[in-house]
Amino acid sequence: MMDVDPRQYETIDVSDSDVHNIVLSYLVHNCFKDTVESFIASTGMKQPDYCLEDMEKRKRIFNFTLEGNVLKAIEQTEQLAPDLLEKNKDLHFDLLSLHFVELVCSRKCTEALEFAQTKLAPFGKVQSYVEKLEDFMALLAYEEPEKSPMFHLLSLEYRQQVADSLNRAILAHANLPSYSAVERLIQQITVVRQSLSQEPGKEGNTPFSLKDFLKS
Numbered sequence: 001m002m003d004v005d006p007r008q009y010e011t012i013d014v015s016d017s018d019v020h021n022i023v024l025s026y027l028v029h030n031c032f033k034d035t036v037e038s039f040i041a042s043t044g045m046k047q048p049d050y051c052l053e054d055m056e057k058r059k060r061i062f063n064f065t066l067e068g069n070v071l072k073a074i075e076q077t078e079q080l081a082p083d084l085l086e087k088n089k090d091l092h093f094d095l096l097s098l099h100f101v102e103l104v105c106s107r108k109c110t111e112a113l114e115f116a117q118t119k120l121a122p123f124g125k126v127q128s129y130v131e132k133l134e135d136f137m138a139l140l141a142y143e144e145p146e147k148s149p150m151f152h153l154l155s156l157e158y159r160q161q162v163a164d165s166l167n168r169a170i171l172a173h174a175n176l177p178s179y180s181a182v183e184r185l186i187q188q189i190t191v192v193r194q195s196l197s198q199e200p201g202k203e204g205n206t207p208f209s210l211k212d213f214l215k216s
Helices: 006-011 016-029 033-043 052-067 070-080 089-105 109-125 127-141 156-173 181-197 210-215
Strands: none
Touching (some): 016 033, 052 156, 089 127, 089 156, 109 127
């Protein structure tokens, strides 16, 4: 189904199997292990090839990242996907930076500075990280970093973003789709909408929606 031109969605039939696969993809991506098992049992679907145990490990890593226990997340990531962070420097930097932020928020400024000098400073040799490093280090200058111009670096939304990136990277490392089927469908539909809106005489087209797709 993912290979079908999104402009043809209204002309194809969607089977129960297609819908089940879309739902299962979403559950797996978001590490809903118990729900996956129940869903497979209730629909009679074939047990997927991937290991449910790895899904539970991904869930723990995701939660550790979201909760601010980043060093534990890094440790378990290295166990589950040994060379992932070594190869993905951007993600490794984001994770280390999150730990730095946690130290700053806990008012452990001396420990934060020492951590930055040992773990973050080496990234400063690469120009693409310099501006990011400056933003993080600037947090130390504020008694209330949450009121600084870099307050977004302390937000739950930023941690969620890093946790999502880590989850996708672990999935890709295991040769699994890094985005769920629902996300990929929405991405395809968005691209087609943008393309159609740029075609002469197509301005009045009704936007595609996932709801309409599932009803077709």
